[in-house]
Amino acid sequence: MLEVRDLTKAYGGLTVLRGVSFTVRPGEATAVIGPNGAGKSTLLHCVVGSAEADSGTVSLDGAVLRESDPGVRAAVASVLDDFDFFPDLSVVEHLDLHAHAHGGGGVDEVLAELGLEGVSDQLPATLSSGQRRRLALASCLIRPRRLLVLDEPEQRLDAAGREWLADRLAAEKASGTAILLATHDVGLRDAVADQHVDLGA
Numbered sequence: 276m277l278e279v280r281d282l283t284k285a286y287g288g289l290t291v292l293r294g295v296s297f298t299v300r301p302g303e304a305t306a307v308i309g310p311n312g313a314g315k316s317t318l319l320h321c322v323v324g325s326a327e328a329d330s331g332t333v334s335l336d337g338a339v340l341r342e343s344d345p346g347v348r349a350a351v352a353s354v355l356d357d358f359d360f361f362p363d364l365s366v367v368e369h370l371d372l373h374a375h376a377h378g379g380g381g382v383d384e385v386l387a388e389l390g391l392e393g394v395s396d397q398l399p400a401t402l403s404s405g406q407r408r409r410l411a412l413a414s415c416l417i418r419p420r421r422l423l424v425l426d427e428p429e430q431r432l433d434a435a436g437r438e439w440l441a442d443r444l445a446a447e448k449a450s451g452t453a454i455l456l457a458t459h460d461v462g463l464r465d466a467v468a469d470q471h472v473d474l475g476a
């Protein structure tokens with residue numbers, strides 16, 4: 276489904292990605308690993324098109340992946356940096372907006388699954404950092420998707436949240452979704468990843 280070939284990226288004189296290649300198939304998860312600064316986030320941004328690689332290709336279903344392509348928007352759901360929330364929209368309004376924009380649904384189910392029912396009327400600024408992370412994941416899971424791209428999705432989740440995440444990603448794989456995630460969590464990696472891309476090697 277996703278094919279990354281010979282991706283290179285430098286910031287000024289600092290080469291971060293040196294010819295990175297891998298594929299992700301439907302129903303499989305690829306974990307991007309490596310120490311702080313290894314280039315994991317850079318790689319994910321290049322994959323989804325929010326950063327431009329210096330060379331190499333990223334293809335989805337055999338065609339060059341372009342962020343602006345409606346087909347790509349319908350297929351790829353990502354949580355990369357800390358999410359930009361609309362400051363004046365409540366938790367449930369954010370999810371309604373995403374559901375409406377992407378033709379998805381099930382806001383109540385996702386609120387319950389992420390444990391956000393009790394804060395559904397709160398504004399993002401009033402949420403805890405873990406609740407904001409849950410909202411970011413909820414916003415991603417409310418939309419149709421064939422490829423999930425997640426940058427350290429375990430960050431700021433409590434133990435129960437991390438357990439939920441591993442189960443959820445396993446369920447996503449079982450339903451045929453391809454997953455590309457950067458993680459420092461060895462337990463999560465071992466639980467869900469079918470292959471690793473080690474940028475620290």
Ligand SMILES: Nc1ncnc2c1ncn2[C@@H]1O[C@H](COP(=O)(O)OP(=O)(O)OP(=O)(O)O)[C@@H](O)[C@H]1O
Nearest residue numbers: 286289291309310311312313314315316317318457
């Ligand atoms: N916009 C930028 N301009 C210049 N350098 C950058 C930029 N973004 C990232 N870098 C540098 O690129 C390198 C890789 O950063 P990146 O965020 O991709 O690493 P990472 O593996 O995700 O790290 P972490 O585990 O800490 O999240 C770092 O040395 C970082 O300082």
